[in-house]
Amino acid sequence: MEWLLNPWVISIIIVSVVVSNIAAIKYTANMKFGRHDKTQELLRKQQEVEKLKHQQPQDDATDTTDTTDKK
DSSP states (O other): OGGGGOHHHHHHHHHHHHHHHHHHHHHHHTOOOOHHHHHHHHHHHHHHHHHHHHHHHHHHHTOOOOOSOOO
16 A cells, blocks of 8 residues: 555556546547538438428418318
C-alpha cells in the first residue's frame, strides 16, 4: 500500500489518465456523425409531405361520398 502513495506512482497515474483522455478526444473529434445524411433524409421526408399536401385537395374534390348525417 505504501508504494501506491509514492509520488512517482501518483504522477504516472495522472499522466496516463490525461494522455488517455486526450487520445479519446482526438479519436472522437474526427468522427462523422452523419449530419449530411440526416439532412438529406429530413429533406426527402419534407418533400413527401409536401406532395401529399398537394395531392390531398385533389382527392377531396373527387370524393363522391355524402358526408351529411341522414337519420
